[in-house]
Amino acid sequence: MLELGRIQKLIIIKKTEFGVYLGENRDSDERVLLPKKQVPKGAAAGDEVTVFLYRDSKDRLIATTKRPYITIDEPAVLEVKEITGIGAFLDMGLERDLLLPYHEMKRDTKEHDRIPVKMYTDKSGRLAATQWVKTENEALFRVEQDAKHILRLLKEKGGRLPVGDRSDADAIKRECNLSRNAFKKGAGHLLKEGLVEIYDDSIEMKEVSE
Numbered sequence: 001m002l003e004l005g006r007i008q009k010l011i012i013i014k015k016t017e018f019g020v021y022l023g024e025n026r027d028s029d030e031r032v033l034l035p036k037k038q039v040p041k042g043a044a045a046g047d048e049v050t051v052f053l054y055r056d057s058k059d060r061l062i063a064t065t066k067r068p069y070i071t072i073d074e075p076a077v078l079e080v081k082e083i084t085g086i087g088a089f090l091d092m093g094l095e096r097d098l099l100l101p102y103h104e105m106k107r108d109t110k111e112h113d114r115i116p117v118k119m120y121t122d123k124s125g126r127l128a129a130t131q132w133v134k135t136e137n138e139a140l141f142r143v144e145q146d147a148k149h150i151l152r153l154l155k156e157k158g159g160r161l162p163v164g165d166r167s168d169a170d171a172i173k174r175e176c177n178l179s180r181n182a183f184k185k186g187a188g189h190l191l192k193e194g195l196v197e198i199y200d201d202s203i204e205m206k207e208v209s210e
Contacts, residue, residue: 005072034063069093077145104130146186159205
């Protein structure tokens with residue numbers, strides 16, 4: 001079964017000039033397109049591919065090999081990119097943003113906020129988000145998500161960010177879109193995990209030996 005909003009392993013059934021069609025097995029009638037730019041180099045019919053399923057701008061089911069920041073199974077803290085007449089659009093790490101409808105939004109939500117949300121499938125079969133997230137430990141959840149955010153930025157920036165223990169709040173907000181307190185807690189979490197080194201004016205990923 002093709003599962004919207006989840007990461008799953010599917011088989012390449014058919015190759016075309018614009019991508020490959022995936023299914024649970026070679027005889028599957030239910031198929032989804034993985035666009036050409038997402039197809040792993042050298043992939044062939046019968047190969048297994050790990051993908052995330054969502055709907056594109058034309059409301060078609062589509063697959064991607066990109067890892068989203070959120071899935072139906074895993075709540076996350078996402079950035080509010082824009083607030084419109086129908087709700088807020090959140091950055092979920094893919095080409096299409098995730099809609100947070102007004103009825104699922106808290107009143108104090110603003111653009112560029114980073115907010116904890118949960119993904120669900122709405123009545124029309126589209127992915128959406130809600131701010132009404134319940135976790136066993138809200139504070140720890142936020143710290144873990146902020147740590148993931150910092151680590152993701154480090155990977156994107158070549159392993160180093162120009163903010164550290166003594167950086168001011170404006171610099172941290174500009175580089176990470178986090179408050180100084182959230183940055184220090186998230187960075188501290190990464191430090192305990194042995195993933196980074198923190199200096200007065202920078203944070204750097206450690207080279208972890210296999």
